[in-house]
Amino acid sequence: MRRVSVFGATGSVGVSTLDLLARRDDLQVAVLTGGRNVDLLAKQAVAHRAERAVTAFDDCYQPLKDALAGTGIAVAAGPGAVLEAGHVPADWTMSAIVGAAGLAPGFAALSQGRIVALANKESLVTAGPLLLAEARAHGATILPVDSEHSAVFQALTGEEIAAVETVTLTASGGGLRDWPMERLRHATPAEAGTHPNWDMGQRITIDSASMFNKAMEVIEAHEFFGLAPDQIAVLIHPQSLVHALVAFRDGAVMGHLGAPDMRHPIGYALNWPSRAALPVARLNLARVGRLDFAEPDLARYPALSLARQVMQTGGCAGAVFNAAKEIALDHFIARQIGFLDMAAVVDSTLARFADLGRAPQSLADVLAIDTEARALAQQAARARHAGAA
Ligand code: NDP
Numbered sequence: 001m002r003r004v005s006v007f008g009a010t011g012s013v014g015v016s017t018l019d020l021l022a023r024r025d026d027l028q029v030a031v032l033t034g035g036r037n038v039d040l041l042a043k044q045a046v047a048h049r050a051e052r053a054v055t056a057f058d059d060c061y062q063p064l065k066d067a068l069a070g071t072g073i074a075v076a077a078g079p080g081a082v083l084e085a086g087h088v089p090a091d092w093t094m095s096a097i098v099g100a101a102g103l104a105p106g107f108a109a110l111s112q113g114r115i116v117a118l119a120n121k122e123s124l125v126t127a128g129p130l131l132l133a134e135a136r137a138h139g140a141t142i143l144p145v146d147s148e149h150s151a152v153f154q155a156l157t158g159e160e161i162a163a164v165e166t167v168t169l170t171a172s173g174g175g176l177r178d179w180p181m182e183r184l185r186h187a188t189p190a191e192a193g194t195h196p197n198w199d200m201g202q203r204i205t206i207d208s209a210s211m212f213n214k215a216m217e218v219i220e221a222h223e224f225f226g227l228a229p230d231q232i233a234v235l236i237h238p239q240s241l242v243h244a245l246v247a248f249r250d251g252a253v254m255g256h257l258g259a260p261d262m263r264h265p266i267g268y269a270l271n272w273p274s275r276a277a278l279p280v281a282r283l284n285l286a287r288v289g290r291l292d293f294a295e296p297d298l299a300r301y302p303a304l305s306l307a308r309q310v311m312q313t314g315g316c317a318g319a320v321f322n323a324a325k326e327i328a329l330d331h332f333i334a335r336q337i338g339f340l341d342m343a344a345v346v347d348s349t350l351a352r353f354a355d356l357g358r359a360p361q362s363l364a365d366v367l368a369i370d371t372e373a374r375a376l377a378q379q380a381a382r383a384r385h386a387g388a389a
Pocket of ligand 1: 009099
């Protein structure tokens with residue numbers, strides 16, 4: 001039996017992962033981790049006969065323990081328990097905790113030298129070189145789970161990276177794609193939190209509308225595939241059916257198409273290096289009829305220019321960018337700053353952070369940079385709020 005663990009099992013990616021695991025009878029679930037959604041975690045642990053269920057929050061221990069009483073499933077709580085779970089032997093681990101909390105468990109899973117399916121975007125953006133070095137040191141394989149990166153990974157199978165001229169990541173443009181700039185300025189969190197094609201959580205949906213999500217993905221692609229900043233392009237593609245395009249030096253372009261369903265990239269990572277049947281909708285291009293593409297307007301999506309700046313700066317710019325983006329998003333959701341102010345907060349934090357070119361040397365370093373950047377971003381967001389009031 002192949003042993004699998006899912007970190008962030010109760011989230012959107014986690015639930016899709018478990019949907020695929022439930023269709024298999026050749027897997028043993030070692031660990032499932034969650035956060036505050038204890039009821040769902042307990043149900044998942046029972047349904048999947050997990051050996052261990054872990055909540056990241058100490059105060060959720062007793063409710064989880066009660067919910068799993070008599071099942072024989074081991075229960076643990078707290079960030080330390082999540083980290084420890086990363087060391088429980090597993091052949092395949094899904095890293096789908098949201099935010100910086102996903103970093104340390106992901107590193108722990110890599111230390112087992114097996115396969116880590118990586119959904120957590122923050123890992124590559126904030127600690128890309130450290131993460132890849134950890135994987136190399138332990139002979140572990142990282143498989144990208146973001147649909148665009150999985151698409152690039154698949155298009156690169158059997159190819160040399162040196163033969164790649166450019167990689168294009170597509171973006172739907174989010175729910176506010178066709179809004180005029182003036183209206184965009186006054187967009188509310190509810191309006192920005194509605195996505196035309198993908199069913200995701202509120203934060204990532206707003207990041208999709210602002211293209212901060214795409215900016216993160218551009219940085220991820222730079223780190224993971226070792227591409228230069230000017231080799232990575234973004235195209236708006238409202239239908240979200242072409243996930244990425246890889247252009248080679250002989251003029252060929254390999255595109256990856258498919259229905260927008262996270263179970264495809266997750267399933268690809270689960271079955272890699274083989275392909276197995278997956279329960280995703282089949283693409284019928286005759287029915288689709290047309291595929292549209294457009295260059296993104298950088299004035300409308302300043303996050304994309306910030307991503308370029310981050311890649312060119314290197315060092316700890318990714319960690320600062322991610323932390324500032326999180327704080328800016330918190331303030332936007334709390335309606336303290338406007339939709340377009342988010343990029344201004346990130347820009348100001350990058351400008352004010354001392355020694356942006358300094359590369360983090362350890363995970364502890366990354367977390368310290370994250371804390372420092374969050375404090376600076378808080379100041380920038382408050383100043384923006386005060387200026388607007
Ligand atoms: P969700 O918010 O839906 O789920 C996040 C998961 O992390 C939940 O299990 C949550 O537990 C858990 N969690 C929350 N806080 C903590 C914490 N402090 N410590 C440990 N666990 C915690 O996120 P998504 O599934 O949407 O995304 C997960 C990651 O994958 C993100 O980095 C995202 O950017 C990335 N991603 C997501 C995609 C998508 O389609 N959604 C696509 C590609 C990448 P609980 O809910 O129980 O509190």
